[in-house]
Amino acid sequence: MKILAISPLWRMTDVWLLLVFLNCHILRSLCKEVVTNSWLVTLHGDGGEEIAKRVAKNTGFSYIGPVLNSKTDFHFVHHAVHNARMRRSVPHTRLLKSDPMVRFAVQQTGFPRLKRGYKPLKPLSHAKSNKAKAAAPPKTSVPTDPLYPKQWYLNNTAQAGGKLKLDLNVEAAWALGITGKGVTTAIMDDGIDYMHPDLYENFNAEASYDFSSNDPYPYPRYTDDWFNSHGTRCAGEIAAKRDNGVGGVGVAYGSRVAGLRMLDQPYMTDLIEANSMGHEPQKIDIYSASWGPTDDGKTVDGPRNLTMKAIVYGVNEGRQGKGNIYVWASGDGGPDDDCNCDGYAASMWTVSINSATNDGQTAGYDESCSSTLASTFSNGKSSIYDAGVATTDLYGNVTTKHSGTSAAAPEAAGVFALALEANPDLTWRDIQHLTVLTSKRNSLFDPEGRFLWMVNGAGLEFNHLFGYGVLDAGSIVDLAGKWKSVPERFHCSSGTVQGKHKFKTNEPLLLIIDTDACQDKDNEINYLEHVQAFITINASRRGDVTMYLTSPMGTKTMILSRRPRDDDSTSGFIKWPFMTTHMWAENPQGPWRLEVVMETAPVTGLEQEGNLFEWTLMLHGVRDAPYAKLPVDAVTNHEKLGVVKRAHERFIARSARV
Structure with a gap:
């Protein structure tokens, strides 16, 4: 060969x-082509926004903005065209192309993108929070927030039928004074209730935007069934304030969240996805996505060209060249689906996160695939009250019913925010290496016995459902503080x-x-x-x-x-x-x-x-051994690291003999 x-x-x-x-x-992969009322318009040369606005006005279109800060590519909308139709509007495209400044114009295809949650979001019994800000009680080693005793994924005391100490081990990170300070996570979803008393102090307005309504206010659209509570729930898992007498506490309660409202329209377009994933890459550190292609067990789909350009730019240029971290929920299609058929979760530039229940089992909705890197938690047994994830909800409310890999991905984003505070110089690849080296098997198991824990040639234990195990905040923060960035990556x-x-x-x-x-x-x-x-x-x-x-x-x-x-x-x-x-x-x-x-x-x-x-x-x-520069105590304190270094020594010895 x-x-x-x-x-x-x-x-x-x-x-x-x-x-x-x-x-x-x-x-x-699409059964039928759906086209929207959005157009990608490319101008000759470096046309700039003023020329684009003039072209839009002359042709009867509405100017939305540049695509990925480009000087030539722009997003136009025509409000006389239906936002979801089965036939392309050839006359409108011809009208655009007739302008001498237009080099290229194409009507945007629409495709479904669904929120990942075990059950459809429907009206729930919500615990009302105190909308008036409570006086902060004295700081203690354990958060005083009223819902904290129910946040088993942060501190599992076997409540709600869970398994003792099967949690994210966040208290170990907090004890070191690490809370996510200086880190911003963008929630790409249906909006954030940024006036929520548990969120508004940690809301980063400068890094937020509404790509569904094209304005700076990503507040969720009201529906009777509270369907658009998804993003608010995810945000609370990461950055809900501590010790304020409201709700629970976020994994990285000292960090900030930005809202990127982009999921609330009949069909997604490549333009909206791209602009969301490429929004403010120097102000945003982590992008968290709890959605993806339809989890119906027969869809094969992934990001289009512009969206891939945004992600590639993010990992290469974001965070001043260290790379943005993209966290993705692996999917809720259950055993009849495979997340390697999802081009977002299966991308090597995203961190694909699966979920486990509070007693260590795989949830019934979890997909398996070889691209999953690690796991966090989603919910416990449905028959036990408060076995879901406790977090913020719309209009100042809270809930204990959040679930699905939708709940798992934000928890991972929170853990990564802790790691980035411990070491702001971590690259996007460093985060993946740290995830592999510090995630724990703990008590995770597949009750069906389909996927056993295996050991690879470098001595690392992995599972087809859980990746390299459940994230351990204390361990990842400890190793991050001693970390030396891995060598240059080749292909x-x-x-x-x-x-x-x-x-x-x-x-x-x-x-x-x-x-x-x-x-x-x-x-x-x-x-x-x-x-x-x-x-x-x-x-x-x-x-x-x-x-x-x-x-x-x-x-x-x-x-x-x-x-x-x-x-x-x-x-x-x-x-x-x-x-x-x-x-x-x-x-x-x-x-x-x-x-x-x-x-x-x-x-x-x-x-x-x-x-x-x-x-x-x-x-x-x-090419070079990735962990050779780490201090001795890092190897001593992290068992996996010692195993891998010994395996690498065997690689070298074997090569020398050959």
């Missing part, structure tokens, strides 16, 4: 890897298999790529971070296809699980980037094995078949 190397100039390559590969697939295209490779029921397909991981080249990789398998495949029933990737060190991971509801027989996957984190810190040199299995349900009695047309193996990692 010929080994292909790519340039380490990643700022260009980043865009190529997903923009090209994802875009050709995504449009095929190696390690080989491609092409041709028509058939597989069918009871006849699996095995393919092998033998790679030197770009050895002796500028982008040599000796220690892995992310692994991507770009695959083009179709089948008579896509949902029956499962795929397994095995590393040269023997770590086997399922990069696609069976999805019984997915009956697609035409679209398949086109250069889809299946990603795994399970080979973290391994040496990638040697044979990689891809196994494709058609797991046809016995009850159907029908034989299914398929064809794999292309598999490209992409390795991402570092």
Whole structure:
């Protein structure tokens, strides 16, 4: 197999890897094309806003603003066009293109993006908070907020049927004086009740915006069923004030939250997503998303071009070059879905977070996939009162009923805010390394016995549901304070298999790529971070296809699980980037094995078949040992770090013998 190397100039390559590969697939995943009343308009040269405004006025459009602060790309809306229609408005596009300053104009496609919550949000019994600000009681070691005893995910005392000490261990971080000060997390959602008495002091208005109404006030739109309480609930998990006599306390109660209202319209567009994820990347440290493509077990979808550009810019240029942290809820499709079919959660630039219940089990709505990095908590048994996540709610209220991976992602964002206060120089990659090294297995388990805890070639324990375990705030803050940023990251295209490779029921397909991981080249990789398998495949029933990737060190991971509801027989996957984190810190040199299995349900009695047309193996990692510069006490105090360093010493010794 010929080994292909790519340039380490990643700022260009980043865009190529997903923009090209994802875009050709995504449009095929939609059942019908829905178009909106929004247009992306590109002007000749560096037209600027004044020219864009003039073009909009001359053509009867409304000028919304630039896209990602561009001087040539702008967002226009035409209010005489319905915001969700099945046919493109060709006359309006022609009118735009007739202006001599317009180089390009395209009407925006609409697509569904859904909030991730176990149950549809409906009217609940809300505990009313005291709207008048209470006098702050004397500071104690334990928060005095009235809901704190019910916040089992912060301090699990076995309340609500939970398991003792199965929590985020935040009190250990707080005891060090770390509360998230100086860190801002943006809640990309349906708005924030920023007048809530538990939120308004920690609300960052300068970093907030309403992309649904195009104004600076991201307040939730009122509905009778309180459907738009989602963002407010997520915000309270992160930054609810401490010891103010109201509600509970946030994971990072000294941090601030920004509201990016972008989820409240009939259909999402690439323009809205891009501007949200690229909003104020120097003022925002963390972006938290508790939403994604439809969790119906048959959707394959992800970010479009402009959105990917925003994320790539964020990780390369945000936070003064250290990179923004994008936290994503892994999905609520349950065992019939796979979060590797979600291009947001499965991106190597996002931290995908799954959830566990208060007694350590996987929740019934949790999706599994090889791209999940870690877990936090969502809820306990539905039969037990107050077993949900306690947090802020609309109009000054509070609730103990928040749940789903919607609740898990903001908890992770709060833990990362604590880490960033402990060490503001952490990069987006440092956060991922710290997550892997400090997350704990604790008491997490799969009650169905489908996914056992495994150990990879670098000695790291992982699980297909929970990633590397539950986040530990005390541990991540401790290690963050001693952290030395990891070496430069490289990317190696390690080989491609092409041709028509058939597989069918009871006849699996095995393919092998033998790679030197770009050895002796500028982008040599000796220690892995992310692994991507770009695959083009179709089948008579896509949902029956499962795929397994095995590393040269023997770590086997399922990069696609069976999805019984997915009956697609035409679209398949086109250069889809299946990603795994399970080979973290391994040496990638040697044979990689891809196994494709058609797991046809016995009850159907029908034989299914398929064809794999292309598999490209992409390795991402570092040439030099990533933890060599850490002080001795860091290795001593963090068991996983010691295990990995000893494994790396064995890598080096083995290479020397060879």
